[in-house]
Amino acid sequence: MSVHTTGASRADLVADTALALLAARGMRGLTHRAVDGAAGLPQGSTSNLARTRLALLELAVRRLADREARVLALHEMPDPAAGSGAVVDGLALAAHRSLTQGRDLTLARYELALEATRRPELRRHFDAAGARFRDQLTGLVAAIGSTDPARHSLSLLAWLDGLLFSCVAGSFTAEAPSLDWMRAGLRELLDGMLGR
Numbered sequence: 001m002s003v004h005t006t007g008a009s010r011a012d013l014v015a016d017t018a019l020a021l022l023a024a025r026g027m028r029g030l031t032h033r034a035v036d037g038a039a040g041l042p043q044g045s046t047s048n049l050a051r052t053r054l055a056l057l058e059l060a061v062r063r064l065a066d067r068e069a070r071v072l073a074l075h076e077m078p079d080p081a082a083g084s085g086a087v088v089d090g091l092a093l094a095a096h097r098s099l100t101q102g103r104d105l106t107l108a109r110y111e112l113a114l115e116a117t118r119r120p121e122l123r124r125h126f127d128a129a130g131a132r133f134r135d136q137l138t139g140l141v142a143a144i145g146s147t148d149p150a151r152h153s154l155s156l157l158a159w160l161d162g163l164l165f166s167c168v169a170g171s172f173t174a175e176a177p178s179l180d181w182m183r184a185g186l187r188e189l190l191d192g193m194l195g196r
Contacts, residue, residue: 013039014050021035024104030057030060057115058122058125062125064112068105077091098164107169144194156190
């Protein structure tokens with residue numbers, strides 16, 4: 001279990017450790033005491049920062065969104081004016097990063113997503129954190145000519161999430177698909193949506 005601690009605030013350290021525990025041990029392995037131990041903090045440190053389990057989960061969700069944004073490099077997504085090919089390349093690279101360097105974050109996200117289905121108060125935070133990704137994807141799809149950006153972005157997101165889940169927790173976990181494989185799949189999907 002690796003935790004990024006260089007220059008991290010105490011809140012970031014606790015959240016990063018919580019995400020690492022979720023990826024390594026699942027929801028049952030995430031306790032305040034486990035976070036203290038894995039982060040090398042004195043007992044009670046996590047409880048002082050996040051009093052309840054819900055507060056700890058909310059902290060993890062917010063940190064997950066920040067870290068996934070860096071892995072996906074949303075700020076580097078190509079200008080849609082360059083055409084759908086550039087968008088395909090950017091999305092394929094983002095998905096590939098999620099399966100390689102961001103694999104543990106992707107696994108933690110699925111743990112949190114399942115927990116959010118049982119906790120409406122966590123669902124609000126989870127949905128708000130994911131909105132920036134959905135909104136950007138909808139904007140990209142609209143910019144490359146979609147006649148129904150909301151529906152098309154949902155289909156695209158479902159395809160991407162299905163791929164990520166299958167390769168992280170499903171029946172295709174042995175090896176991540178290649179970047180070329182992802183490009184081909186995304187190109188087929190977008191061409192079908194855009195009627196090309």
